[in-house]
Amino acid sequence: MASETSQQSPSATVLAHPWPTREEWSSTLDTTFQLLLQNLDGLPERRVSRSASPQDMAPRFAGDLPDDGCSPIDALNEWYARAEPGIVRTSSPRYFGFVTGGVTPAALAGDLLATAIDQNPANWLLSPAAAQTEVTVVRWLLDMFNLPASWSGVITSGATMSNLCGLAAARQWASRQIGFDAARDGLGGRPRIPVVGSTEVHQSALKSLASLGLGSHAIRVVPATAGVIDIPAFAEAVAEIDGPLIAIANAGEVNTGAFDDIRAMAEICAAHPGGAWLHVDGAFGLYAALSPDHSQLLDGIALADSVATDAHKWLNVPYDSGVVFVKDATPLVDAFGGTPVYLRSAESGSAWNAFEHLPEFSRRFRGLAAWCSLRAMGRKGYERIVQSSIANAQLFARWVDQEPNLELLAPANLNIVCFRVSVSETDDARNDLLTNAVLDHVQRNGLAYASATRWDDHGAIRAAFDNWATSPADVAALEEALRNALRDLNPG
Numbered sequence: 001m002a003s004e005t006s007q008q009s010p011s012a013t014v015l016a017h018p019w020p021t022r023e024e025w026s027s028t029l030d031t032t033f034q035l036l037l038q039n040l041d042g043l044p045e046r047r048v049s050r051s052a053s054p055q056d057m058a059p060r061f062a063g064d065l066p067d068d069g070c071s072p073i074d075a076l077n078e079w080y081a082r083a084e085p086g087i088v089r090t091s092s093p094r095y096f097g098f099v100t101g102g103v104t105p106a107a108l109a110g111d112l113l114a115t116a117i118d119q120n121p122a123n124w125l126l127s128p129a130a131a132q133t134e135v136t137v138v139r140w141l142l143d144m145f146n147l148p149a150s151w152s153g154v155i156t157s158g159a160t161m162s163n164l165c166g167l168a169a170a171r172q173w174a175s176r177q178i179g180f181d182a183a184r185d186g187l188g189g190r191p192r193i194p195v196v197g198s199t200e201v202h203q204s205a206l207k208s209l210a211s212l213g214l215g216s217h218a219i220r221v222v223p224a225t226a227g228v229i230d231i232p233a234f235a236e237a238v239a240e241i242d243g244p245l246i247a248i249a250n251a252g253e254v255n256t257g258a259f260d261d262i263r264a265m266a267e268i269c270a271a272h273p274g275g276a277w278l279h280v281d282g283a284f285g286l287y288a289a290l291s292p293d294h295s296q297l298l299d300g301i302a303l304a305d306s307v308a309t310d311a312h313k314w315l316n317v318p319y320d321s322g323v324v325f326v327k328d329a330t331p332l333v334d335a336f337g338g339t340p341v342y343l344r345s346a347e348s349g350s351a352w353n354a355f356e357h358l359p360e361f362s363r364r365f366r367g368l369a370a371w372c373s374l375r376a377m378g379r380k381g382y383e384r385i386v387q388s389s390i391a392n393a394q395l396f397a398r399w400v401d402q403e404p405n406l407e408l409l410a411p412a413n414l415n416i417v418c419f420r421v422s423v424s425e426t427d428d429a430r431n432d433l434l435t436n437a438v439l440d441h442v443q444r445n446g447l448a449y450a451s452a453t454r455w456d457d458h459g460a461i462r463a464a465f466d467n468w469a470t471s472p473a474d475v476a477a478l479e480e481a482l483r484n485a486l487r488d489l490n491p492g
């Protein structure tokens, strides 16, 4: 009977798509290549204007999923024609908005190959090449950031996920201290695990606390002066807690680039009788390790238990990419480990299995772009990127400082310049309005791009320097854009 039901007539078989011929691949890839070239060649001089509005974009993408398909090239060209006004040139050397890196040529090459070979770095079994590459990238980065070689780490989708992983390890450690297993038992009915950090802890860390069931409001908020956590107040907050706690330090506050005193926080944590896990958010600030004049900002970081960073910012690899480093991988594996039977192999005991260290199983092979870029640049190449970014930020900050109608809102500690238009000592509402108007002018004009924030209760403009190709001429373009805006708006 079974053999009868399994016999199907050939006519009932639905055919898959035939594998393309070499000529077909070639024509698809050639057209794609031309489109890449069109986007990359001359990018530094292209306008970097603001993104299109939802009202502009939605009609361009109206229409249901078509019944009939088309060639890959037609699909790509059609998308490009529809989407073009919405493409933001964030990888331009003149894009100073948010904290946005570009894509080095080697990173681009690696990322394209990663897509073509479609490896899954979940574990050794699925791709020894990808697993080994990720292990190597983490080892190279530990070395580049002057973190101990005994630490381990895992590649994530960005600093948010790195914060989540570091704080998941922290939660697991804290629950073990208290006498339960947070990953296995959950937090229900258990004492709250206290978290201590400053008013300037990044939203992504708060989001991670929310995701982990610790609660974004679990954090005991310590004041910060000019973005830097107040150490006596931190010591006081820690002293009020009996059991284990989690502390979050900023290595590079997002609006100003301010650094907490990591060594002082680590020492207070080490002296806490109930024990403390120190997590450092170094999304971009960890790269200060590559500048001899700034690496002291990270003093004490090897005393931390976990450190989060981004790769799609200052490492200049494409979105999305980040890394989390941990002193001891045990709590991470305790939180995320466990290998289902179908993923076990002869090697799985001793080999690197990324999925035991983070929330996902399958992931994109981000390590290849990072490996290629690190290999092509070398340590010296990255030192140049970081040091030239900082030099450009200092250059720009000095210009801002000398402009009569502009005012620095914070010292340019590293690669971020936070400033505003200030024409009145008494009328701050007017200053805010003008700051907004100047930024709007700059963003519409498209010569260079900076973004908005608020700092110290003032409307502010923020320029971040972390693109691998930004030159002093690009800094001059930003200055010219601001000068044009000030002239047209004539605030004086």
Ligand SMILES: *Cc1c(COP(=O)(O)O)cnc(C)c1O
Residues within 6 Å of the ligand: 099, 157, 158, 159, 160, 161, 202, 204, 205, 252, 253, 254, 281, 282, 283, 284, 310, 322
């Ligand atoms: C950018 C940033 C984050 C969030 O990183 P994503 O890459 O956007 O997930 C977290 N912390 C700081 C300090 C950042 O600058």
